[in-house]
Amino acid sequence: MVLSRFWLAIFVSSIVFVVFSLVTSNSYSVDFILNGKKDDPILIAEKYLHQVPKSVKDSIQKAPEQTMIIDRDTLNPDTTYVYKSKTVKIYSGVQKSDGLLPTCKNSLMDLILPLIAYLAFFCGLMELLIVSGASEKLAKILSPVFAKVFPSIPKNHESISYMTLNFAANFLGLDSAATPFGLKAMQSLQELNPEKDRASDAQIMFMCLHAAGLTLIPTSIIGYRAAENASNPADVMLPCIITSFIGTIAAFIIVGIRQKVNFRSASLIVALMAVIGAIVGLLFYINRLDLIGKNAFTSNLSGLMLVAIIGFTLVFSFLHEKKFVEKNTTIFDSFVTGANNGLQTGVKIFPYVLGMLVAISFFRNSGLFEIISNGLSFVFSNIGVSKQITDSLPVAMLRPFSSGGSRGFMIDSMRNFGPDSFTGRLSCIFQCSAETTFYVIAVYFGSINVKNTRYTLSTMLLVDLICVVAAIFVASWFF
Structure with missing residues (x-):
């Protein structure tokens, strides 16, 4: 309900503003809002x-x-x-972004079709994990921890393995793999949901932890910084990790308090300490490397982990091939079945993604977003906030709406102020430390037809705000 009203609000307010601008002669044409292309x-x-x-x-x-x-x-x-x-x-x-009609076209050609391809491949792999029994074994190992975070999920439930794979993919910056794993997790959690059109506690907790986006290797950010000739493209890696970790902990605490999670559980504390220890240990190792070594390590780790997941799935399936025989199927046929399910999921979420992206496009091109952004920057600058910070705020403001739009602002800030400037670095941390909130909600809840998302949106936006504040403090500390 909240998401629906917000969607209507940004659409209607943008239309009113466009008409008002045209009537008052502040703008000459509305054609670019409908038919224009980015950078035209x-x-x-x-x-x-x-x-x-x-x-x-x-x-x-x-x-x-x-x-x-x-x-x-x-x-x-x-x-x-x-x-x-x-x-x-x-x-x-x-023009800041594509118009309404090009957005409709590009949503299908540049976003949905690649997403469907990713979904088909990784859902095929997940079908192998299910039939071979690998997901069941992984769920048994992690059940003691997940039972504390998701008390409504039965012990050894398959959703645990899907959520684990989603968190791991996010952790390594594997966006193409994280989304299919996450959608599969939401579908699995929906089977346990007694009210099918209302988000369950487990779904909300998963969504908020996913959106916090704990990332260890921000490969895309490092790549963009390298393209802009930063002296050390990986120098924002540690600030990105710290900021996203703060966001993840904040999401867990906020949702956990509301859902009455037992924070003093021994297994939960041990798991948290293990994650922190792994992050610190890896950071110590990375810091010992020279510039070339850091670039090579960060660019290869994620890829190697993805290859390892694919390799493990295929080898495990081969070693347990008799389980496929017992179900009158083969490894390849099971992969095709899973891929077909992924294809259907991609088609199902398309209208939700389209509706959200078109509204965001209209909002940006109407000029209303720019006025709000400039207004906030003016307010912050007049209460003593550094201009270096206010210059990077458009990235933070647009991030919940559009990853591509905020990425454009990030690149623009690096080009205008320099990749090694405080503004350029802070923009990169903003881009890395949060998720495209509205897109994620539309995709994940749209895939299971959940209409009432309850307090998911407000919590995710609060976590985004916490990440923005944390990013400013962390960037000021490091740079």
């Missing part, structure tokens, strides 16, 4: 040739293709005059 110039006016300044008129008539660009800057395109069909079209600025 925005039409701000159209005049007859005699109405433009004489110097511009003369230059246009002499210019190649009768196009004149004033103060061209590849990072911040300024005013462009294009003379065509007796009128001069004036463009200024660039």
Whole structure:
């Protein structure tokens, strides 16, 4: 219900703002909101040739293709005059994201189709884990800990193994694997849910822990920093780990208090200490490496772990092939069955993803997001917050809505302020330490047709805020 109202609020407010801007002549056209593409110039006016300044008129008539660009800057395109069909079209600025119709197309071509491919492959592997008995063994090992965090889940339930694989994939920055494992976990938890259209306690806890996004190897962030010629692309790795760990602990405590989790459980404390110990130990090892060694280690660890998961699944299935025979199937046929289930899941979540992304696109292109962002930055700057921090806030603000949009702001901040600047580094930490909250809720709850998400959205947004505050303090401490 909360998500539905929020979706309506950003859509309706954006439409009202667009109409108001058009009526008051603050904008010239709405076409770019509907049909424009990201980074395209925005039409701000159209005049007859005699109405433009004489110097511009003369230059246009002499210019190649009768196009004149004033103060061209590849990072911040300024005013462009294009003379065509007796009128001069004036463009200024660039579009922040794709318009409504291109978003519909790109949601299918660039997001859903690749996601369906990932779902098909990893759901095929998960079917092998189920039939071979590997998921059952993993659930038995981890049941003592998960029973404390998810008291409503029966001992040795298969959802435990799926959640474990999801957390592990997130931990290693394997987004393509994390989503299929997470969707499978949600479907498994839905089988235990007595109210099918209302999120269960276990689903909320899982979603909030997943969204906190504890990450050990932020490979994509390191890659973007390397592309922008940072002196040490991996120098934000430790701040990213610390910030995401704070977010994960915050999510666990906030949801745990509401669900009355026993925080003094010995098995829970031991598991937490084990995770902290593993992180600290790995960080000590990484810090001993030189720059090349760090880059090689961080880029290879995630890939090797993914290969290890695939290899283990196939080998374990082969060693327990008789279990497939007992169920009148083969290893490959089981993989195909799982892949087909993944395909159906991908098709099912498409409308939820489309609806959310279109609303976000409309919100950004309407100009309302920019006004809110600038307003908040102005408020923060006037209460003494450093300009280096306020310059990076658009990344934090857009992160819950759009990973691609916040990534664009992150890259832009590194290009404008430098990858080794405080603003550039803080933007990277913001990008790494939180999740695309609205997209994740739409995908995960949409896959199981849960309408009432209860307090999931408010908790996830609170955790996002905690991550923002933590990122600022951690970045200030390190840089």
